[in-house]
Amino acid sequence: xxxxxxARTKEEVxxxxxxTEILEAARRVIGELGYGEAxxxxxxxxxxxxxxxIYLYFENKEALFARAIEHGFEQLMEKTRAATRxxxxxxxxxxxxxxxxxxYSLDYLSFxxxxxxxxxxxxxxxxxxxxxxxxxxxxxxQYVADLxxxxxxxGEFRGINPHQAAxxxxxxxxxxxxxxxxxxxHPLVQEEVDTLLDLFLNGxxxxxxx
Amino acid sequence: xxxxxxARTKEEVxxxxxxTEILEAARRVIGELGYGEAxxxxxxxxxxxxxxxIYLYFENKEALFARAIEHGFEQLMEKTRAATRxxxxxxxxxxxxxxxxxxYSLDYLSFxxxxxxxxxxxxxxxxxxxxxxxxxxxxxxQYVADLxxxxxxxGEFRGINPHQAAxxxxxxxxxxxxxxxxxxxHPLVQEEVDTLLDLFLNGxxxxxxx
Amino acid sequence: xxxxxxARTKEEVxxxxxxTEILEAARRVIGELGYGEAxxxxxxxxxxxxxxxIYLYFENKEALFARAIEHGFEQLMEKTRAATRxxxxxxxxxxxxxxxxxxYSLDYLSFxxxxxxxxxxxxxxxxxxxxxxxxxxxxxxQYVADLxxxxxxxGEFRGINPHQAAxxxxxxxxxxxxxxxxxxxHPLVQEEVDTLLDLFLNGxxxxxxx
Amino acid sequence: xxxxxxARTKEEVxxxxxxTEILEAARRVIGELGYGEAxxxxxxxxxxxxxxxIYLYFENKEALFARAIEHGFEQLMEKTRAATRxxxxxxxxxxxxxxxxxxYSLDYLSFxxxxxxxxxxxxxxxxxxxxxxxxxxxxxxQYVADLxxxxxxxGEFRGINPHQAAxxxxxxxxxxxxxxxxxxxHPLVQEEVDTLLDLFLNGxxxxxxx
DNA sequence: CATGAATGAGGCTTCATTCAT
DNA sequence: TATGAATGAAGCCTCATTCAT
Numbered sequence: 001x002x003x004x005x006x007a008r009t010k011e012e013v014x015x016x017x018x019x020t021e022i023l024e025a026a027r028r029v030i031g032e033l034g035y036g037e038a039x040x041x042x043x044x045x046x047x048x049x050x051x052x053x054i055y056l057y058f059e060n061k062e063a064l065f066a067r068a069i070e071h072g073f074e075q076l077m078e079k080t081r082a083a084t085r086x087x088x089x090x091x092x093x094x095x096x097x098x099x100x101x102x103x104y105s106l107d108y109l110s111f112x113x114x115x116x117x118x119x120x121x122x123x124x125x126x127x128x129x130x131x132x133x134x135x136x137x138x139x140x141x142q143y144v145a146d147l148x149x150x151x152x153x154x155g156e157f158r159g160i161n162p163h164q165a166a167x168x169x170x171x172x173x174x175x176x177x178x179x180x181x182x183x184x185x186h187p188l189v190q191e192e193v194d195t196l197l198d199l200f201l202n203g204x205x206x207x208x209x210x
Numbered sequence: 211x212x213x214x215x216x217a218r219t220k221e222e223v224x225x226x227x228x229x230t231e232i233l234e235a236a237r238r239v240i241g242e243l244g245y246g247e248a249x250x251x252x253x254x255x256x257x258x259x260x261x262x263x264i265y266l267y268f269e270n271k272e273a274l275f276a277r278a279i280e281h282g283f284e285q286l287m288e289k290t291r292a293a294t295r296x297x298x299x300x301x302x303x304x305x306x307x308x309x310x311x312x313x314y315s316l317d318y319l320s321f322x323x324x325x326x327x328x329x330x331x332x333x334x335x336x337x338x339x340x341x342x343x344x345x346x347x348x349x350x351x352q353y354v355a356d357l358x359x360x361x362x363x364x365g366e367f368r369g370i371n372p373h374q375a376a377x378x379x380x381x382x383x384x385x386x387x388x389x390x391x392x393x394x395x396h397p398l399v400q401e402e403v404d405t406l407l408d409l410f411l412n413g414x415x416x417x418x419x420x
Numbered sequence: 421x422x423x424x425x426x427a428r429t430k431e432e433v434x435x436x437x438x439x440t441e442i443l444e445a446a447r448r449v450i451g452e453l454g455y456g457e458a459x460x461x462x463x464x465x466x467x468x469x470x471x472x473x474i475y476l477y478f479e480n481k482e483a484l485f486a487r488a489i490e491h492g493f494e495q496l497m498e499k500t501r502a503a504t505r506x507x508x509x510x511x512x513x514x515x516x517x518x519x520x521x522x523x524y525s526l527d528y529l530s531f532x533x534x535x536x537x538x539x540x541x542x543x544x545x546x547x548x549x550x551x552x553x554x555x556x557x558x559x560x561x562q563y564v565a566d567l568x569x570x571x572x573x574x575g576e577f578r579g580i581n582p583h584q585a586a587x588x589x590x591x592x593x594x595x596x597x598x599x600x601x602x603x604x605x606h607p608l609v610q611e612e613v614d615t616l617l618d619l620f621l622n623g624x625x626x627x628x629x630x
Numbered sequence: 631x632x633x634x635x636x637a638r639t640k641e642e643v644x645x646x647x648x649x650t651e652i653l654e655a656a657r658r659v660i661g662e663l664g665y666g667e668a669x670x671x672x673x674x675x676x677x678x679x680x681x682x683x684i685y686l687y688f689e690n691k692e693a694l695f696a697r698a699i700e701h702g703f704e705q706l707m708e709k710t711r712a713a714t715r716x717x718x719x720x721x722x723x724x725x726x727x728x729x730x731x732x733x734y735s736l737d738y739l740s741f742x743x744x745x746x747x748x749x750x751x752x753x754x755x756x757x758x759x760x761x762x763x764x765x766x767x768x769x770x771x772q773y774v775a776d777l778x779x780x781x782x783x784x785g786e787f788r789g790i791n792p793h794q795a796a797x798x799x800x801x802x803x804x805x806x807x808x809x810x811x812x813x814x815x816h817p818l819v820q821e822e823v824d825t826l827l828d829l830f831l832n833g834x835x836x837x838x839x840x
Numbered sequence: 841c842a843t844g845a846a847t848g849a850g851g852c853t854t855c856a857t858t859c860a861t
Numbered sequence: 862t863a864t865g866a867a868t869g870a871a872g873c874c875t876c877a878t879t880c881a882t
Contacts, residue, residue, distance in 0.1 A: 261857085
């Protein structure tokens with residue numbers, strides 16, 4: 001029984017490779033310079049290609065940026081799903097979400113910037129691209145909210161608004177990434193994640209529930 | 211008892227008035243259009259002056275933006291201090307911090323944008339202006355951290371890292387502002403602030419401390 | 421009795437001067453390089469200003485080009501009207517039309533190019549600007565057609581389709597301009613105009629009417 | 631009597647076939663989009679080959695365009711010669727010239743565009759290609775001028791400058807093509823050609839010769 | 841021969857900044 | 862001081878041309 005030839009020509013493979021290469025470059029440049037300062041020229045330089053080549057793979061700047069972010073979200077979601085699948089118990093799963101986000105964002109700084117800059121806050125809903133971007137962020141938040149909701153039904157969390165809680169948790173994750181960026185990567189990440197989760201789970205108040 | 215005439219010439223008063231006027235205009239334009247889209251032309255229009263005049267009061271765009279943000283922080287700090295002074299008990303003080311930040315940011319969207327966009331996260335210390343900006347954010351976080359620390363000594367909070375806790379709390383505040391912006395201002399702000407504080411103080415875990 | 425102050429500020433005069441200056445430069449560059457090769461950069465150079473300045477007076481390239489042509493037509497119409505007004509008899513008036521067009525086009529080569537290149541032939545009726553351009557050409561042809569029609573009613577011309585005759589006459593004018601451009605301006609223009617009119621009026625056939 | 635096998639290899643035949651194929655594609659694209667908008671990419675698409683292939687047959691864009699026009703002229707000359715050969719009398723021959731030009735130009739709009747845009751009118755003799763182009767136009771005009779001259783010697787035309795008359799006649803032809811393009815092809819072409827020839831032969835003046 | 845991905849010069853446009861008035 | 866016309870660097874994008882496959 002012969003293995004069927006993969007349904008991809010060599011050209012398609014090359015094309016996908018280039019596409020990914022550009023997306024990675026875009027993410028890195030956005031990460032370094034911020035959304036506003038990232039230029040096509042610099043992205044091309046970073047990718048080791050010429051300006052014009054980018055336009056063979058992406059319609060324009062906005063499309064490239066939207067895809068770069070989307071690509072980042074896809075990878076983050078993949079990592080996150082894998083990590084949560086391995087974890088037993090919803091509390092552990094939530095912990096894995098936080099750890100994945102931090103780890104991933106340190107690798108791909110640009111991804112972090114999306115969480116931080118929220119380009120969707122510009123003149124509301126300008127383009128289809130920014131709509132899709134917003135949808136990506138929403139999906140990610142929803143994923144965490146679902147986790148919290150299932151955990152609540154399983155008796156692990158108390159009855160809090162899962163959406164708001166998810167957003168707050170992810171905002172907490174952001175503070176860790178902030179700190180990592182400011183101070184430079186160091187080995188205390190896990191500790192900070194633990195503190196965040198401790199705070200998220202048990203609160204800051206002394207003694208019992210207020 | 212007469213108040214001594216301030217040792218300021220009329221020119222200085224006018225100068226300060228103009229400065230403030232421009233700063234407010236800058237904050238409003240940044241708020242409406244975002245950091246990247248805010249142009250000197252529009253700021254001048256909003257301030258009712260001409261482009262060139264701005265350069266009599268500010269060195270360049272970056273300096274103007276940095277001062278606009280700084281100005282925002284000063285106002286926020288003032289409001290926050292007043293609010294916390296009135297409150298009794300550190301838990302109540304923390305609550306006032308959150309409420310002040312949300313209220314202020316809804317009034318001055320631009321201020322929120324700084325928290326969100328964090329232009330100072332670029333290549334560390336790109337410019338003197340961005341250094342001062344960072345310092346402002348730090349001061350604000352420090353203020354909240356001090357509050358938490360004193361609260362801890364007063365037995366109201368358990369022994370958590372006050373800096374990290376402050377950052378996480380403020381990140382939570384941001385999520386509320388996000389939501390307000392996305393859904394449009396509505397009267398549930400107080401409710402969301404309460405939920406945030408409940409979560410911050412008591413955590414998400416069911417039952418007692420984990 | 422005091423002369424009323426002209427209803428124009430100095431700024432308006434300067435503005436109009438610059439506008440005209442740019443329009444002339446545009447017409448000259450279009451004349452030298454053709455429609456397709458004329459760039460904003462070269463027009464700016466020719467006008468002795470910088471690229472950016474053009475955009476203070478014209479929205480974009482298309483608007484500039486459309487106005488440049490329109491401006492040319494306005495001048496041509498003015499000259500033509502003045503010349504025909506002076507002439508007695510419709511035959512003489514037609515002669516003046518031809519002479520005006522040739523003279524004017526040699527002064528403003530770019531204007532000729534419009535007649536020659538017919539940018540309105542591109543992907544039909546693409547823009548408002550090209551619509552207005554077409555309208556200008558039509559107006560000019562109509563003016564000549566009216567002249568021919570009145571001349572016919574006055575018994576000076578026989579009953580030919582005035583529109584087609586007008587177009588043909590103007591096409592004949594073009595050939596003279598062509599020749600002038602190719603050979604360089606020389607003093608035979610009047611002779612060529614006379615030959616054109618002789619042919620237009622009396623035809624090429626030997627003997628009487630065929 | 632056998633026709634001797636042409637001394638051409640198969641390769642040469644293929645080469646000529648490709649060349650012609652590209653020239654036709656170029657003419658059609660120029661006809662549809664205009665001189666400025668015609669890109670190598672679209673010509674390649676229309677010819678069913680790839681961009682790079684064009685460069686195996688033509689040095690560059692200008693050379694291709696020049697050859698495309700030249701090719702058009704060759705075809706027009708061929709058609710015109712055939713048509714005039716059939717006609718009896720010089721007046722009839724001239725009539726056939728006009729009809730051929732109109733018919734041909736409606737079939738190959740691009741050809742007309744050259745007559746209209748006259749890229750060779752730029753700074754005299756910019757390139758070898760534009761020189762050859764000019765020569766083509768001249769040849770065509772010369773052919774018509776010769777016809778008129780012979781007609782004059784045969785007593786059919788009166789003694790007018792044959793060159794200028796030829797240019798004027800051809801310019802008149804252009805106006806018909808213009809009109810056809812603007813209004814869309816319709817069956818009145820012959821009528822317009824007749825009117826043109828009537829005007830060309832008999833003139834516009836009422837009564838006898840002026 | 842043929843391809844089409846890659847290049848990079850060049851075109852249009854914006855906008856922070858300067859400077860003569 | 863205040864103005865705003867002018868500047869020109871820099872950004873996005875197109876397309877003629879090249880070249881490795």
